[in-house]
Amino acid sequence: MEIAPGVHAVRLLNVYAFLVDEPQLTLIDAGLIGSAGRVQRQVERIGRSLDDLARIICTHAHPDHIGGVRELAGEREVEVLMHPADLDGLSVGLRDVVANRNRGQLIAYFTRHPGEATPIEDGQVLPILGGLRVVHTPGHTPGSICLYAKRHKLLFVGDTLQVIRGKVTFASRVFSEDLALARASVARMAELDVETIAFSHYPPLRDGANEVLRGLADRATAMSESRRRAASL
Numbered sequence: 001m002e003i004a005p006g007v008h009a010v011r012l013l014n015v016y017a018f019l020v021d022e023p024q025l026t027l028i029d030a031g032l033i034g035s036a037g038r039v040q041r042q043v044e045r046i047g048r049s050l051d052d053l054a055r056i057i058c059t060h061a062h063p064d065h066i067g068g069v070r071e072l073a074g075e076r077e078v079e080v081l082m083h084p085a086d087l088d089g090l091s092v093g094l095r096d097v098v099a100n101r102n103r104g105q106l107i108a109y110f111t112r113h114p115g116e117a118t119p120i121e122d123g124q125v126l127p128i129l130g131g132l133r134v135v136h137t138p139g140h141t142p143g144s145i146c147l148y149a150k151r152h153k154l155l156f157v158g159d160t161l162q163v164i165r166g167k168v169t170f171a172s173r174v175f176s177e178d179l180a181l182a183r184a185s186v187a188r189m190a191e192l193d194v195e196t197i198a199f200s201h202y203p204p205l206r207d208g209a210n211e212v213l214r215g216l217a218d219r220a221t222a223m224s225e226s227r228r229r230a231a232s233l
Contacts, residue, residue, distance in 0.1 A: 014032075030072055036072050085143030138181055139178045
C-alpha cells in the first residue's frame with residue numbers, strides 16, 4: 001500500500017513497517033524477529049533489492065519494531081538509527097529487572113538488541129523525503145520518536161498514538177512507560193501541519209489529521225490541569 005509518493009506500508013506480523021523508495025532505500029521500523037522475508041518481498045515487488053537498503057530508522061525499541069533489524073541488515077552496510085534514550089535502555093540486565101519490577105525494563109530485557117546503532121536527536125533532519133524531521137515524543141518509551149515529512153505533510157507516529165473503536169487516542173496504557181508524558185507529547189505533534197498520520201498498528205488516517213492532533217493535545221492539557229487541581233486539594 002502506497003501512502004504517499006514512494007512511501008509503502010509493509011504489513012508485517014501485527015505491525016506496519018514503512019519502505020521509502022528513493023535511490024537509497026529507507027525502512028522505518030523492522031518488525032518482529034522473522035520479518036525479513038516479508039520486507040524482502042515488498043522490496044522486490046517495487047523492483048528493488050535488499051542490497052539497496054541504506055538505513056533502518058526505529059521509532060522506539062520494542063520487539064515488534066526492532067526485532068527484525070539484525071536479519072535485515074545482515075552483512076550489508078545498513079545504518080540503524082534510534083534515539084539514544086531507547087538504545088541505552090536495551091542494556092538492562094536481569095538483576096535490574098528483578099530489583100526494579102519495571103515493565104519497560106522487562107520488555108527491554110526480552111528485546112533483541114539491534115547491534116551497532118547511530119543515535120538520532122530531536123530536531124535532526126534526515127536526508128529522506130526531502131527532509132525527514134525527528135520529533136522526540138517520549139512517554140510510550142523514553143526514546144519514542146515521530147518522523148515528519150513536511151513535503152508530504154506525513155507524520156509517522158510509531159506507537160505514540162493508537163486507534164480504538166475507530167477513534168485516534170493516546171498511547172497504550174498497558175505498554176507505555178509514562179502515560180502522562182506520552183499524552184503531553186501529543187502537543188509536539190499538534191504543532192505540525194499534517195495531512196496523513198501513519199500508525200504502526202492501524203491503517204493511515206487521511207481525513208482531519210490536524211484537527212485530531214489538536215483535539216488530543218487539548219484533551220491532554222485538560223487532563224493534566226485536572227490532575228494538578230486534584231493534587232492541590
